[in-house]
Amino acid sequence: MKSKNTLVAGLFVLCLVALLAILVQSRAANKPVSASVDTPTLVARLFNSHNLWKTISGTAAITYYNADGAIQQAFSDQFAYSADGLAAVEVNQIDGAQSARTMTFISDGVTAMQVTWGAGTYVVQSTEHFMQDLTALPASAAQVETRDGFPVIKRHPIAMFSPDPLVDFLFPVGLAQRQGIYKVVGADEVSSRKTTVVEYFWAADDVLPVARYWVDDEIGIILQVHNLDQEKPDRVLGEIMITSLSVDQPIESLIVFPQTDGLTKEN
Amino acid sequence: MKFTIRFFYSSLLIVVALLIGTLPVLGAIYTISETSSDFFGVSLTNVSALSCNNGNAKATQQATYSTFTASGSWYAYVGTRDWEAFICHNGGSLPAVRYHIVANTGENWYTTVNFENWLGYVDIGNFDNSNTSGRTQMTNQCVTGYACDSYRWIYYDWVRYSTW
Numbered sequence: 477m478k479s480k481n482t483l484v485a486g487l488f489v490l491c492l493v494a495l496l497a498i499l500v501q502s503r504a505a506n507k508p509v510s511a512s513v514d515t516p517t518l519v520a521r522l523f524n525s526h527n528l529w530k531t532i533s534g535t536a537a538i539t540y541y542n543a544d545g546a547i548q549q550a551f552s553d554q555f556a557y558s559a560d561g562l563a564a565v566e567v568n569q570i571d572g573a574q575s576a577r578t579m580t581f582i583s584d585g586v587t588a589m590q591v592t593w594g595a596g597t598y599v600v601q602s603t604e605h606f607m608q609d610l611t612a613l614p615a616s617a618a619q620v621e622t623r624d625g626f627p628v629i630k631r632h633p634i635a636m637f638s639p640d641p642l643v644d645f646l647f648p649v650g651l652a653q654r655q656g657i658y659k660v661v662g663a664d665e666v667s668s669r670k671t672t673v674v675e676y677f678w679a680a681d682d683v684l685p686v687a688r689y690w691v692d693d694e695i696g697i698i699l700q701v702h703n704l705d706q707e708k709p710d711r712v713l714g715e716i717m718i719t720s721l722s723v724d725q726p727i728e729s730l731i732v733f734p735q736t737d738g739l740t741k742e743n
Numbered sequence: 744m745k746f747t748i749r750f751f752y753s754s755l756l757i758v759v760a761l762l763i764g765t766l767p768v769l770g771a772i773y774t775i776s777e778t779s780s781d782f783f784g785v786s787l788t789n790v791s792a793l794s795c796n797n798g799n800a801k802a803t804q805q806a807t808y809s810t811f812t813a814s815g816s817w818y819a820y821v822g823t824r825d826w827e828a829f830i831c832h833n834g835g836s837l838p839a840v841r842y843h844i845v846a847n848t849g850e851n852w853y854t855t856v857n858f859e860n861w862l863g864y865v866d867i868g869n870f871d872n873s874n875t876s877g878r879t880q881m882t883n884q885c886v887t888g889y890a891c892d893s894y895r896w897i898y899y900d901w902v903r904y905s906t907w
Contacts, residue, residue: 540890551888567888579887590853592887601852605844605868624796626863628827636868639841639855641888651860678832678862703836703859713836714859714890743843743851 511663511672518660518672518691522652523615525696526632531558532697533730534667534721536642540714551578553642556727557634561585561603564730565640581639582733588637589733598734599742606633613649620653629653642716645689645698656686666690666699667718684709695723794862795831795898805838805883805895826869831898832862839889840897842867843880855886858897 513521521528533556540549550570557563563583568575580591583603591598613630614620621628632647644650657677664673670693675685684707690700699718705711790802826844837858844867845851854867885891 538888548892549890553888569887594887599853602850605850605852606854623864626796626829628864628866629861630866636854636866637852639853639886639888641839641857644857644860650865654860654862656862743853 511660515660521696522648528695530724531727536718556730597742598739606636800831800898802896802898826867827864830861838895839886
């Protein structure tokens with residue numbers, strides 16, 4: 477009888493210890509890693525990002541979701557940019573196992589060409605109508621001009637002429653000029669690179685963020701984006717994730733304008 | 744005495760030089776004007792929203808990306824120099840819009856603006872020649888690589904431009 481009681485008590489203690497271990501482990505897993513920078517430093521990095529690299533190239537996955545969480549549209553994106561205006565972008569639409577070439581964009585810094593493969597059309601344009609003088613870009617929130625209470629946002633010139641869906645995140649100086657609130661919420665790794673996780677709210681009294689960004693600790697570009705539903709917590713409407721990234725590697729060999737045989741000029 | 748006269752003439756020269764340097768600046772009055780509301784193509788709905796600059800905007804729905812059934816475009820005729828589009832964020836998911844800007848010289852360019860990201864005035868390009876005018880055209884067609892469905896509203900508020 478005594479040994480039976482001891483066995484029951486032993487099992488009870490064992491269960492308690494196991495429960496405690498599970499509880500401790502799950503708490504440790506959910507605990508956010510503390511960020512190494514505060515919010516003002518992070519925003520300053522967004523303003524200055526385009527000065528922190530000479531070239532970037534890599535691949536990304538872009539996914540948009542329906543209200544029920546199913547994938548609505550998915551794209552793969554290959555990109556290469558230099559700070560002085562070279563650009564090479566290839567966007568493919570993904571449908572299950574199928575991948576369809578959708579858009580190519582090439583810029584040699586003077587002339588830019590976009591091919592929309594599905595429509596069989598292309599556009600050639602000069603880059604001269606976009607701001608050439610980067611010193612005109614605001615370097616801090618204090619330098620952002622406002623009109624009628626709204627900001628006048630100066631996007632990076634490459635962000636203006638590239639139709640790449642990633643481009644505002646690779647040149648985040650425009651995003652830094654918005655009037656909403658950024659809040660650093662933690663740290664994480666994306667594609668083996670250290671990032672600071674920040675949430676963006678349209679207004680100071682908003683309860684839910686409209687987006688969550690993973691900002692590269694070294695060069696300030698945004699490596700991952702979650703566009704969030706302001707009605708439902710943590711419901712992701714759209715997601716961008718950089719899956720590979722090279723910094724300051726030569727990209728000149730990628731600047732090749734596509735053949736236009738069989739294509740119709742748009743402009 | 745000589746020194747006083749020299750000092751007087753030097754001062755006079757400096758004042759004249761400053762006046763000459765200032766006159767062109769005074770003559771070039773910087774103004775900002777709103778586009779006329781000439782719309783062509785699709786039917787635009789009037790909306791009232793606080794986030795739109797003056798509480799009013801026009802809107803249309805984006806085409807269903809698979810069929811482009813509601814395809815259309817509209818124009819606004821604008822002046823010269825720096826062009827800014829006012830992006831009115833009225834909640835929900837917004838589309839990306841590809842602006843086509845056409846100068847009367849024949850020059851033209853495209854710029855894509857993801858409405859999802861912005862609230863306020865966004866730079867959409869400029870002409871170097873202040874005597875050039877033109878028009879901007881927006882369409883409700885999908886932009887490759889961006890989210891697109893017929894539930895996304897394109898809010899058209901102001902396109903502004905500056906002249907000197």
